[in-house]
Structure formats: structure tokens, C-alpha cells
Amino acid sequence: MANQNLGFHSDHDHTGCIEQALEGARALCSERNLRFTPIRELVLKTIWQSHKPLGAYELLPALAEAGFNSAPPTVYRALDFLQEQGLVHRIALLNAFIGCPHPNEQHQGSFLICKACNNAVEIDTDEVGQVINSQASKLGFIPEKQSIEVLGTCPECVPDKLS
Amino acid sequence: MANQNLGFHSDHDHTGCIEQALEGARALCSERNLRFTPIRELVLKTIWQSHKPLGAYELLPALAEAGFNSAPPTVYRALDFLQEQGLVHRIALLNAFIGCPHPNEQHQGSFLICKACNNAVEIDTDEVGQVINSQASKLGFIPEKQSIEVLGTCPECVPDKLS
DNA sequence: TTGTTTGTGTTATATTGTAACTTTAAAACC
DNA sequence: GGTTTTAAAGTTACAATATAACACAAACAA
Numbered sequence: 001m002a003n004q005n006l007g008f009h010s011d012h013d014h015t016g017c018i019e020q021a022l023e024g025a026r027a028l029c030s031e032r033n034l035r036f037t038p039i040r041e042l043v044l045k046t047i048w049q050s051h052k053p054l055g056a057y058e059l060l061p062a063l064a065e066a067g068f069n070s071a072p073p074t075v076y077r078a079l080d081f082l083q084e085q086g087l088v089h090r091i092a093l094l095n096a097f098i099g100c101p102h103p104n105e106q107h108q109g110s111f112l113i114c115k116a117c118n119n120a121v122e123i124d125t126d127e128v129g130q131v132i133n134s135q136a137s138k139l140g141f142i143p144e145k146q147s148i149e150v151l152g153t154c155p156e157c158v159p160d161k162l163s
Numbered sequence: 164m165a166n167q168n169l170g171f172h173s174d175h176d177h178t179g180c181i182e183q184a185l186e187g188a189r190a191l192c193s194e195r196n197l198r199f200t201p202i203r204e205l206v207l208k209t210i211w212q213s214h215k216p217l218g219a220y221e222l223l224p225a226l227a228e229a230g231f232n233s234a235p236p237t238v239y240r241a242l243d244f245l246q247e248q249g250l251v252h253r254i255a256l257l258n259a260f261i262g263c264p265h266p267n268e269q270h271q272g273s274f275l276i277c278k279a280c281n282n283a284v285e286i287d288t289d290e291v292g293q294v295i296n297s298q299a300s301k302l303g304f305i306p307e308k309q310s311i312e313v314l315g316t317c318p319e320c321v322p323d324k325l326s
Numbered sequence: 327t328t329g330t331t332t333g334t335g336t337t338a339t340a341t342t343g344t345a346a347c348t349t350t351a352a353a354a355c356c
Numbered sequence: 357g358g359t360t361t362t363a364a365a366g367t368t369a370c371a372a373t374a375t376a377a378c379a380c381a382a383a384c385a386a
Binding site: 007008092093110112114115121123125127128131132133135136139140141142143144145146147148149150151152153154155158 | 170171255256273275277278284286288290291294295296298299302303304305306307308309310311312313314315316317318321
């Protein structure tokens with residue numbers, strides 16, 4: 001799957017990202033015999049409108065527009081499903097959700113998050129993740145879920161770039 | 164400062180942890196010419212009653228008991244102050260706060276969190292933190308704040324220990 | 327001691343997330 | 357095809373977390 005190592009790039013063809021994500025999700029659900037319902041698809045599609053994490057409540061208007069019930073439980077259920085399947089990640093620092101560019105590979109979902117433009121980019125932390133896990137094991141701790149998130153400023157937003 | 168490498172140990176003298184934390188905080192504030200007010204002290208002390216992260220609202224009763232105003236802003240202000248000074252960390256995955264055993268050293272605050280008993284232990288992630296930061300830099304990203312949190316099961320709570 | 331800054335009191339409300347129950351629609355079975 | 361079973365969505369109500377805005381008071385600085 002392409003487009004997964006874009007980094008912070010404002011000038012890519014984002015339509016491609018969306019298409020790929022939806023296509024990938026369809027394939028994945030079909031493989032796993034899961035129902036990729038209209039609501040789930042719409043939520044995923046809305047999340048993929050940008051590379052900015054969206055809050056659950058920001059997804060409600062899209063549901064309303066499409067004629068669905070737009071109460072919180074609806075969107076949280078869809079988000080739960082998408083998270084369980086690895087199609088979206090939740091960013092704890094922001095209470096927000098973002099699409100995963102490679103839902104098939106088993107991984108945690110680590111992010112660089114720009115405070116200025118709000119874009120978030122998923123990074124590969126398999127190696128450091130293993131270091132952390134082995135450190136945990138030494139303390140007798142059995143790790144299950146890891147969350148690595150970095151707040152900062154992306155290259156598009158660094159001051160000198162702007163001047 | 165002792166007691167900072169306790170790991171998951173249910174049987175330590177916790178009074179020591181509390182005393183040390185408060186003493187350290189007093190020293191730190193005095194050094195930095197900051198006011199360690201009764202409310203700030205009480206909030207810190209309450210947080211240190213255990214090694215379990217506490218939600219902001221769980222701190223309110225202690226304020227009420229001591230005769231202070233116990234509306235949310237009071238506790239959030241104290242928490243903001245304590246966080247700024249590195250005396251407590253916020254655990255994003257839990258929306259909860261925990262005391263920092265070594266507020267003097269510059270660091271991020273990474274945690275192993277037990278889903279069963281809720282205890283959280285701070286771990287040193289300076290090395291992996293640097294790896295992540297250099298990875299970020301390669302993408303032109305300027306990191307500011309890092310959050311590393313691991314959910315799992317602590318040695319006191321692993322099934323075989325219980326049987 | 328008079329301003330200025332910092333901390334606290336207070337009210338109200340914003341934001342995020344769930345519980346519990348009903349209704350509908352899809353899938354599985356006969 | 358019709359019936360049962362299960363999964364998803366609709367709906368209402370509310371819980372949990374966090375902040376805005378303004379009033380007041382105590383500490384500090386000149």
C-alpha cells in the first residue's frame with residue numbers, strides 16, 4: 001500500500017489516500033467476514049478527509065447530512081469497530097481519531113502530531129516498542145497496548161519555513 | 164532520591180514516598196521561588212496517597228474535607244501548576260494524574276500501567292525517547308513533548324501469581 | 327501603602343464518552 | 357419462503373472530564 005510514508009507533505013494527492021483507505025477497509029472486512037456498513041464506511045471516509053485527527057463529535061455532522069442518526073453512540077460504535085480492526089487509531093493526547101494507512105500489519109500506532117496545523121503522521125516504532133517491552137518484562141510487567149505520541153512542530157509549520 | 168525504582172512492589176513503606184515527594188516539592192518550589200500553597204500541597208499529597216493515577220475529580224473530596232473550595236477549577240489549577248513544575252504527570256490514556264518520583268531531572272514521564280490493580284510505574288525512556296526524536300527530526304519534525312504509556316498487567320496481578 | 331501580580335472562589339458551561347433499552351435489518355437455519 | 361437468532365442502529369438520558377469568565381483576596385514589589 002502506497003502513501004504510507006508521506007511524512008508531512010501538504011502537496012500530495014489526498015484523494016488517493018481516501019480511496020486506498022476505503023478500498024483497503026472493504027477488502028479487510030470481506031476477508032474477516034465483517035460488515036462494512038454504510039455508517040462505518042462513512043465514518044472512516046470522513047476521518048480520511050484529512051490527515052488531522054478528528055474528535056468523535058466532529059464526525060457527527062457527516063452522519064446527520066447523510067440522513068443517519070447522529071447521536072454520539074452511533075459514531076462511537078463505528079469508531080470502536082474501526083479501532084478493533086486497526087482501521088483507525090485513537091490519539092490519547094487529543095481525544096481524537098485518525099485513519100491508519102496500513103491496517104493489515106500488526107502494530108501499535110505511534111504518532112507525530114503538529115501543534116500548529118494539527119496534522120498527525122504515523123511512524124514506525126516497532127524497534128523502540130520492543131525495547132520498551134523488554135524493559136517492561138524485566139519488571140515482570142506484561143505489556144498489552146502501547147501508546148507513543150509526540151507533540152511538536154511539523155516541517156510545514158516551522159517558523160523559518162513561514163518567513 | 165530513593166524509592167524511584169520500586170517497580171511494582173506492594174510491600175514498600177509508602178509513607179516514605181509521600182514524605183519524600185512533599186519534601187522534594189517544598190525544596191523545589193523554594194529553589195524556584197514559587198509558592199507551594201496549602202491547596203497545591205494538599206493536591207500533591209492526595210495524589211501521593213497511592214501509586215495509582217487519580218482523576219481530577221477524585222481529588223475534590225480531599226479539598227472539601229480540608230475546608231477549601233472544591234470546584235473543578237481549583238483542582239485543575241493546582242494540577243496545572245504541579246505539572247508545569249514536573250511534580251506530577253498526566254496519563255493521557257487514563258485522564259488521570261500521578262506523582263513524579265524525580266521531579267528534578269528533566270524527563271518526559273513514561274508509564275507502565277496495570278489494568279488490573281491500576282498501579283502505574285514510571286520508567287526511564289531517555290534512550291528510546293532519543294531514538295524517537297531523531298526519527299522525528301529526519302522527517303523535519305521538531306519534537307516538544309513525548310508521551311509513552313504502556314497498558315498491561317503488573318507482576319502482582321499476573322494470573323499465576325494469584326493461583 | 328498603593329498598585330500589581332498571583333492565587334482562589336464561584337457560577338456556568340463546554341467537551342468527551344457510556345449505559346440501557348428499543349427497533350430494525352441482516353444472517354443462519356429449517 | 358418463513359422463522360429464529362444475532363448483529364447493528366436508533367433513541368434517551370446521563371456520566372465524566374475539562375474550561376471560560378469574572379469576582380475577590382492575599383501576597384509581593386515599589
